[in-house]
Amino acid sequence: MLRFILLLALCLGVAGNVIQLSRSSFSGEYGGGGGKRFSHSLNQLDGPITAFRIRVNWLFIVGLQVRYGSKWSDYVGGSLGDLEEIVLHPGESIVQVSGKYKLYLRRLVFTTDKGRSFSFGKDTGTSFNAAPLHPRTVLRYLSGRAGGLVDALGFHWDTYPVHCLRCSLAGPGLGS
Structure with a gap:
């Protein structure tokens, strides 16, 4: 009987992890085939997305950097063009990203769960609309x-982090 209970507990633990993983989804990759691969998969451990830096020129998205919790990711892209920064409100999240591309990204529009939108770049090229597959x-x-x-960019969706060990160690509050 004890073996059965232990086996049942183990199965429920595995099933719980599978259920949690099923909330994640991926949109993309949108853009051309060049460039060097990058991923912010480890950066998400620093906390939720709290800000963006986007560099644009007259026709393209030149570069970008994302702040996770209070830490900035590595900058990717080039150095020519105007750098713009947006900061999300505490607890605010991106729930949709749309844009345009040809061989490179030309436009990005971030929409938040608070109804705000932030637009970067020029409105030319093939359209895309990225959104999570699962509610919340x-x-x-x-x-x-x-x-x-x-x-090119790809967008990884999942639940808002309830607790983040690195966030707690980094200091108080989001957006600081």
């Missing part, structure tokens, strides 16, 4: 390819 999930991290420009 948000943008957790980015991956893609970049060189002198941002060639």
Whole structure:
């Protein structure tokens, strides 16, 4: 009987992890085929997305950097163009990303769960619309390819982090 209870507990633990994993989804990769691969999968351990830095020129998304909790990811892309920064409100999350691309990304529009939208770049090229597959999930991290420009982006969705050990160690509050 004890073996049965232990086996049942083990199965429920595994099933619980499978259920949790089923809330994640991926949109993309949108853009061209060039550039060097990057992923912010480890950055998400620093906390939820709290800010973006996007560099744009007259026609392309040149580069980007994302703040997870209070730590910035590595910058990817080139150095020419104007750098813009947006900061999310505490507890605010990205729930949709749309844009345009040809061989490189040309436009990005981030929409939050608070109804705000942030637009970068030019409105030319093939359209895309990225959103999570599951309700109550948000943008957790980015991956893609970049060189002198941002060639392509993919969007990884999951539940908002309830507790983040690195966030607690980094200091108080989101957006600081």
